[in-house]
Amino acid sequence: MASVPAVLQSEWTKIRTVSSTTWTLISALVVTVALGAALSALLNSQFGDLGAAQQATFDPTYTSFSGMVLGQLAMVVFGVLVVGSEYSSGMIRTSLAAVPQRATFLFGKILVAGVLALAVGLLTGFLSFFLGQALLGDHGTGIGEPNVLRAVIGSGLYMALIAVFSMGVAAMLRSSMLALGILMPFFFLVSGILSAVPGAKDVAHYFPDQAGSRIMQVVPDALNSSDRPYGPWGGLGIMALWVVAALVGGYLVMRKRDA
16 A cells, blocks of 8 residues: 555656646746736736726736736646646556555645645746736735735635646546647636626636636726626635536546546
8 A cells, every 4th residue: 555655755756757747837837927917018008098997997916917818728738737648648557556545646646736736826926916016017006905915825726726627627537638628628718708798607607717716806896897796715615616526526537447
């Protein structure tokens, strides 16, 4: 029986020695910070062109996280690769032979990758915030203002939960290609489109990304966006429920099916 510390050490070795997972995390940080900085600078230069309603609901904190639209996709890829690459390479047979306890194997992998995703997410959040506020100039805010620190830390939690959710989906589907084929269009296209459709947005508000992103807002109706039936922590709680469901599903599939 493999010990938990040995499993954690093994999973850490797998992640840090595979270049694709390392570069995916670097991409998540760079893309999020760079795009957020670019849009912050753009909004600062064109703030006077915004409508009265948009100026009244301008959220400088949320603006600095504009790059999360693409950064979260890199986190999806990271989460899928952490789990799915073992299935595509056939290494899952060796891994389960070494660690036959399915729960220890799966949740050890998720714990190591989740902590790493959280660390990168928090670093990304703080870098995005401080650089974005510097580029917003007089329209920026400070870390000590009400609810700002909550939003910055929440951005890191959001990125980590996106990664862990993707791990659960990959465990259920047992295929990197299939998981990416579902998750990438969903987060990049389907969720955003449905959230703008009057008849569907009430349902889309409860999608994991739509609900979880509420934690990054300081102004409830940022840039005159639609109101949500829950607060920042309520939205993160909804996202956490999606994550738990994905992990339970992934574990049940791994427990009942052979490698």
